[in-house]
Each structure stands twice: as C-alpha cells, then as structure tokens.
Amino acid sequence: MAEQAKKATAAKRGRRTDGGQAKEAIQEAAWRLFAENGFDRTSVRQIALAAHVDPMLVTHYFKTKAGLFAAIMRPPVEPSEAIAFVLAEGPDHAGERMAAFILRTLESPDRRKWIVAMVRAATAEPEIAAVVRERFAETILIPLAEAIGSSDPEYRATLVMSQLIGLAMTRYIAAVEPMASRPADEVAADIAETFQRYLTGPLSAG
Template sequence: MTVDRRTPGRRPGGPDTRGEILRAARESFAEKGFAATSLRAVARRAGVDAALVHHYFDGKDELFIEAMAIPVDPRRIAAQIVAGPADEIGRRIATVFLGVWESPDGQQRMKALFRSMMSSDEVARMMREGITQMIIQPVSQVLDVPDAELRVGLVATQLVGAAVVRYLVGLEPVASADVETLIDRLAPVLQQHLTG
C-alpha cells in the first residue's frame, strides 16, 4: 500500500499553472480593478501559493500586462517617452505609439484590445486604471505644469482618435499615409497639449 506523503495546502505548479494564474488575474482585474487586485488574491483564486505567482511574474504590473495581452510593456513606453528633452516629448509619444500599431503583431493585438475596451466596461476600466498608473502618471510627473494629467489625457484623445481612424475605420487618406508624415503632423499637436 502506498502512502500519499503530500501535505495539505496549495497545490504545486502544474502544466498550465501560468495560464490559470493569468485567468485568475483577468477575473480579479475585471471584478476589483487594478488598484484593488493583489498578487495574493490572484494566487488564492488560482489555487496556488503566492510564491508561485512571484515565480512567473515580477509584480502586479507585469501580471496585468500579460493578463490583458498588451503587445508592449507600458512601463517601457513611459520610460522611452520621458527620456530626452521636454520640447521633443510630443514627437517621442507619436513615434512610440504609432510604432506599436505599425508592427503586424502589435496592430492585431491593439485592434483586439481596442475592440474589447469599446465593448466591455470591465476591460475599459482595467485598461484605464493600468494605463493611468503605468503611463499617464509617470509622463505627467516630468511635465512642469499644474494640470499635467489633464494634458496627458488630451494627448491620449489625439492618439486614440488617430488609431481609430487609421487602423480600425481605415479612413483615407489617413489610413494609407506614410507613418513619418503622421508623426510629423501629430507631434506638434501633442507637444502643444503637453507644454503649450
């Protein structure tokens, strides 16, 4: 007769433990939002030890990025945007944002993400909270203006509008314009919002 020597408690990692953690994270982000979701709560929901969540993901930001299938790391985007002279930040934002959309994989994933945000209040809320913490706040902190978050928010309206017109609706001539032309046209408008 064999004796089962396993101790009671959380199960160890299995073949799709990472996937189960991501599923649990998506559910938690949807129900509670970014701020109220903790790695321990995700671990409980997935039925694993919290150390296993830390094994797969460096922190809540990374877990959010992977759970939402964001094609690029928003923290890296924020770092690229704030690096350099303040009078060129509009150009850096336009270049980074359109660069994500211009890659075939990035465009496919961004389209899916945008459509999900438009059709689901939960996805929109999760993205709003995550992007606010990982991009809007860091970019706002480098601007020397009292209404920095409003200014960065206005930049977001320009970028979302450009993405919808070019990549989702396909409105000409924006849809077929050279990306460098779009960057040249968008950059001064974004700069005006940020530092004008």
C-alpha cells in the same frame, strides 16, 4: 479508484488537470486568440479548446470573458522604456518623440493586433474600458506628465489617450482613407504638435 478514473478520462480528452498549469494555459490561449480574432469574435469555448481545459475552468478562474481579458491585458510596451524614449531630448521634444513612438508601436504587426483588440474591447465592455484607462494612464501617461512637470497630469494623460484611441480607430480599425495609407512618419509629424500641446501646453481654466 474514482479519482484515478477521473484523471484518466481527462487525460484521454487532452485536458489539463493541474490547476496552475490550466490557468496559465487559459491565459496564453486567450492572449493569442484575442489578438488574432478580437474580443467579440473569441468565445470562452474557443479559449478552453485552445488551452485544453474544460470551459467551466475559464469561468472558475476569471468569472467572465471580460474578466479574463482584463486579467491578461497589459501595455504593449514597457512603461519605463516608453517614458525614457519620450523624454530623451527633454520636454520640448516630448510631443514629437511620443508621436514617433506611438506610430512605431502601432506599425509593429504583433503589437498592433493587441492594441486594436484592446480598443475594440474597451468600446464594447465598460469593465475593460476601466482597465485600459488604468493600465495606460497610471503606468505610462500620468508618470510621463509628472516627469515633465506639467500641471494637471491626469487630465493631460486622458487628452493623450483620446488622441491615441482616435488614431487607432481611424487608421487601423476603420481604415479611413487617406489616413490609413498615409506613411507612418508623415502621420507622426502631423500629430506631434497636438501631443506636445497636450503634454506641456497651457490648459483652459478648470
């Protein structure tokens, strides 16, 4: 009887009682709210409310808000798709195609919202910064540099990431002019040579 009463009370409040469904609902709500509001402006309580669960369930499954963010974070594009596009015309055109691919991705409103949320969160939370490095470098950038056959692929991956994060911060987060309003194809053309150098150019002696 007590268990039935507990379930009835939860149902009246609109809260989910199934563990698997609750966890999935939390992740879906968090994905949407982090993209819309950013990491800092999204609270555990807001996520729980959107997921129709008790806030304690969020901490039960994910420990912290940063832990939840890290759990749902993934690259905004399929790694294989990105690598295939960049290498479609061979290593000598990799920088040009990478710049075009990145700008095309960032100009997509849905993808841009999530990338901006990731960059902002990474600058605020060391735990998230580590996951960003892992997800982007290990799934896309390092395999890309290895496929090209470049020396020191891990270092090259971090060079590319520095350009990507800087671009996101300058153009989309801080909206620094004239970068913010420059046509995307012009920005891509102007940064292509830098990407090419990072991917295939000579490195200083380490």
